[in-house]
Amino acid sequence: VMGVSEGKKNAVTIDSAHADQAKVSETFSEIQAARRSLPAFKVRSELLQIIRDNQVVIVIGETGSGKTTQLAQFLREDGYCQEGHMIACTQPRRVAAMSVATRVALEMDVKLGREVGYSIRFEDKTSECTEIKFMTDGILLRETITSSTLEKYSCIIMDEAHERSLNTDILFGIFKNLLFARRDLKLIITSATMNAAKFSQFFGSAPMFTIPGRTFPVQTIFSRHPVSDYVESAIVQATKIHLSTPITSGDILIFMTGQEDIEATCEGLHEKLSEITARKKLESSNLSEVDDILILPIYSALPADIQGRIFVPAPNKRKVVVATNIAETSLTVDGIKYVIDCGYSKLKVYNPQIGLDSLQMVPISMASANQRSGRAGRTGPGVAYRLFTEDSFFDDMYVQTIPEIQRTNLSNTLLLLKYLGFSDLMSFPFVDPPPEQIMLSSLFELWTVGALDNFGNLTKLGRQMAAFPLQPALSKMLLNAAQSGCSEEVLTIVSMLSVPQIFYRPKERQEESDQARSRFFVPESDHLTLLNVYAQWKANNFSSAWCRRHFLQFKSLQRAKDVQSQLSMLMERKSVPIVSSGTDWDVIRKCVCSGYAHQAGRLSGLSKYAHLRNGMEMRIHPASALFGSGDLPSYVIYHEMLLTTNEYINMVTAVDPFWLMDYGLLFYNVSRRKEDEEDITLYAEDRRQPPKDSIDLEIERAVMKKEQ
Ligand code: ADP
Numbered sequence: 001v002m003g004v005s006e007g008k009k010n011a012v013t014i015d016s017a018h019a020d021q022a023k024v025s026e027t028f029s030e031i032q033a034a035r036r037s038l039p040a041f042k043v044r045s046e047l048l049q050i051i052r053d054n055q056v057v058i059v060i061g062e063t064g065s066g067k068t069t070q071l072a073q074f075l076r077e078d079g080y081c082q083e084g085h086m087i088a089c090t091q092p093r094r095v096a097a098m099s100v101a102t103r104v105a106l107e108m109d110v111k112l113g114r115e116v117g118y119s120i121r122f123e124d125k126t127s128e129c130t131e132i133k134f135m136t137d138g139i140l141l142r143e144t145i146t147s148s149t150l151e152k153y154s155c156i157i158m159d160e161a162h163e164r165s166l167n168t169d170i171l172f173g174i175f176k177n178l179l180f181a182r183r184d185l186k187l188i189i190t191s192a193t194m195n196a197a198k199f200s201q202f203f204g205s206a207p208m209f210t211i212p213g214r215t216f217p218v219q220t221i222f223s224r225h226p227v228s229d230y231v232e233s234a235i236v237q238a239t240k241i242h243l244s245t246p247i248t249s250g251d252i253l254i255f256m257t258g259q260e261d262i263e264a265t266c267e268g269l270h271e272k273l274s275e276i277t278a279r280k281k282l283e284s285s286n287l288s289e290v291d292d293i294l295i296l297p298i299y300s301a302l303p304a305d306i307q308g309r310i311f312v313p314a315p316n317k318r319k320v321v322v323a324t325n326i327a328e329t330s331l332t333v334d335g336i337k338y339v340i341d342c343g344y345s346k347l348k349v350y351n352p353q354i355g356l357d358s359l360q361m362v363p364i365s366m367a368s369a370n371q372r373s374g375r376a377g378r379t380g381p382g383v384a385y386r387l388f389t390e391d392s393f394f395d396d397m398y399v400q401t402i403p404e405i406q407r408t409n410l411s412n413t414l415l416l417l418k419y420l421g422f423s424d425l426m427s428f429p430f431v432d433p434p435p436e437q438i439m440l441s442s443l444f445e446l447w448t449v450g451a452l453d454n455f456g457n458l459t460k461l462g463r464q465m466a467a468f469p470l471q472p473a474l475s476k477m478l479l480n481a482a483q484s485g486c487s488e489e490v491l492t493i494v495s496m497l498s499v500p501q502i503f504y505r506p507k508e509r510q511e512e513s514d515q516a517r518s519r520f521f522v523p524e525s526d527h528l529t530l531l532n533v534y535a536q537w538k539a540n541n542f543s544s545a546w547c548r549r550h551f552l553q554f555k556s557l558q559r560a561k562d563v564q565s566q567l568s569m570l571m572e573r574k575s576v577p578i579v580s581s582g583t584d585w586d587v588i589r590k591c592v593c594s595g596y597a598h599q600a601g602r603l604s605g606l607s608k609y610a611h612l613r614n615g616m617e618m619r620i621h622p623a624s625a626l627f628g629s630g631d632l633p634s635y636v637i638y639h640e641m642l643l644t645t646n647e648y649i650n651m652v653t654a655v656d657p658f659w660l661m662d663y664g665l666l667f668y669n670v671s672r673r674k675e676d677e678e679d680i681t682l683y684a685e686d687r688r689q690p691p692k693d694s695i696d697l698e699i700e701r702a703v704m705k706k707e708q
């Protein structure tokens with residue numbers, strides 16, 4: 001714990017590569033001065049008054065005005081943490097929850113995890129004395145299971161509500177009732193201007209409070225021609241800015257869609273500037289374009305300490321922050337003058353007709369584009385370069401991003417709602433109701449995995465599944481494994497599937513790392529490959545040096561270990577036995593099959609599979625243990641599908657068609673079932689329509705029709 005003397009330095013760790021730019025750190029008094037200069041600080045007392053007078057308040061303010069970092073502190077100072085009460089502040093993103101908690105702990109001069117903490121799935125950094133808890137909205141939703149009135153909280157701040165994340169939307173519906181039961185509970189919804197009026201209306205005309213803020217004009221420049229490679233264009237644009245303006249004029253923020261294009265942009269930009277510097281050196285000029293720039297990526301899978309670097313001041317250098325849409329509203333980096341926007345983002349999209357979830361690259365909305373541009377005008381006039389044409393802005397972009405609830409698979413959410421006792425989902429107060437097709441398709445999926453009975457009620461299995469913070473496929477697999485005697489192994493697999501990137505594949509050592517990876521392969525299964533990696537890591541005493549040698553991400557494995565221990569505690573609490581199958585790995589594959597029977601494919605032609613239910617053509621992802629095998633199995637199940645130029649299936653396991661018959665009884669039939677398994681062919685008997693006696697589903701359908 002740090003001392004309390006004013007003026008002491010708060011250490012900021014910087015990795016050795018940046019050690020040259022000194023250990024820059026803010027003093028406590030500097031931090032307090034910065035706090036006082038925020039727009040939110042100027043309206044502190046009015047804000048607290050309106051919260052005292054109302055149960056629900058919508059707080060609107062420009063990004064960077066201090067909503068996220070200040071509001072919870074104001075409330076604490078105003079006495080909302082007395083008698084052991086806590087203040088909750090939800091974030092749609094894990095990165096934001098961690099980053100903001102770290103910042104607020106620093107501002108309050110306390111150790112993270114004590115008075116200020118955070119809680120995200122599988123990671124709880126809070127303690128007995130925590131007063132302000134930052135958390136993902138998913139965690140708060142889960143907390144309503146164990147504490148339906150959320151007793152321990154005096155205030156709940158739903159931050160970034162304009163993002164309309166699925167969990168935030170669901171929480172709104174739950175709060176609608178909860179606010180009656182808890183008259184003393186304060187609900188504060190913070191939002192950028194979009195959607196604010198809608199929230200106010202939803203909560204019975206709750207007052208809207210706007211934090212006045214000052215922004216500067218931003219000049220937006222559209223691309224004149226359609227851009228074919230936005231990574232390349234972004235590199236060119238950033239280089240141009242860097243070379244043509246003094247570095248003190250301002251920093252650059254580049255919006256990309258995810259880890260891959262962010263890394264490509266960072267590397268490309270570094271390369272380009274190195275080349276230029278090298279050329280200049282030949283011409284014996286002593287300018288060094290690459291040394292005075294600091295290129296900083298930010299995306300969710302990035303370790304927290306590296307994420308923190310974007311906030312470290314870098315005097316005499318130009319920062320280039322390359323970010324996902326997390327920098328759109330959640331995180332504010334001061335000093336940005338130039339924005340470069342690729343115009344796309346990655347969205348999870350669900351197709352209810354074929355029952356498939358996929359991650360897709362889609363054009364952002366106009367609202368997002370404007371929000372992104374606005375990031376250039378926080379501290380002075382700025383410029384936003386859009387890597388798309390003005391025509392595509394008006395023709396290809398929606399005015400607003402479609403809320404998640406209207407475009408993703410809802411089976412997990414509906415399972416939770418049923419578990420919470422909302423038996424009639426149609427009467428649930430949605431801010432915007434999901435489309436009927438998605439609703440039905442998600443209910444149908446729950447029914448096919450056995451979580452709902454024919455009347456739409458939760459089954460025993462469904463109740464058990466709801467208790468686990470996992471996708472239905474994974475919780476089903478885990479529960480099945482407990483009965484089949486391999487839950488220890490399946491627990492490891494599930495934990496490994498819940499963390500990002502196990503294998504490390506640096507650009508310059510791809511071949512070497514691919515070889516290292518292939519040494520772990522279990523030829524018939526990526527799931528078993530994961531199990532194998534974990535088992536060997538364990539046999540090597542969970543060593544980090546061992547991970548480095550084998551091109552494995554130590555941090556990810558460590559996280560998997562944490563997830564495993566958390567899930568095993570949950571299993572113990574729910575009396576789900578943890579048993580090992582020893583050397584018998586076939587029973588594990590069978591359990592894996594039980595979770596994914598609805599996501600199966602049959603070999604059709606060279607290295608291609610046909611989706612068993614809809615015939616869609618799928619290829620095995622190059623990273624899979626099965627990729628390139630000369631002897632591909634006839635039937636496989638897969639964990640996820642990626643839509644790029646081809647349909648790739650990722651995390652694949654070979655299965656016996658008889659298992660598919662057993663677990664996928666609702667979908668599949670067999671043309672000939674002989675003892676000789678070579679001789680059978682499964683075909684889809686895809687009964688998208690629930691059977692006649694599925695009354696509840698039918699009723700819900702009818703009610704939905706009527707309401708429209
Ligand atoms: P809002 O939620 O209204 O968008 P924030 O509370 O996130 O605003 O940010 C207020 C100010 O705090 C901004 O100037 C931002 O740059 C600064 N800030 C936020 N997080 C950090 C951090 N981790 N390090 C340094 N400054 C930060």
Ligand code: MG
Nearest residue numbers: 067068329330
């Ligand atoms: Mg914020």
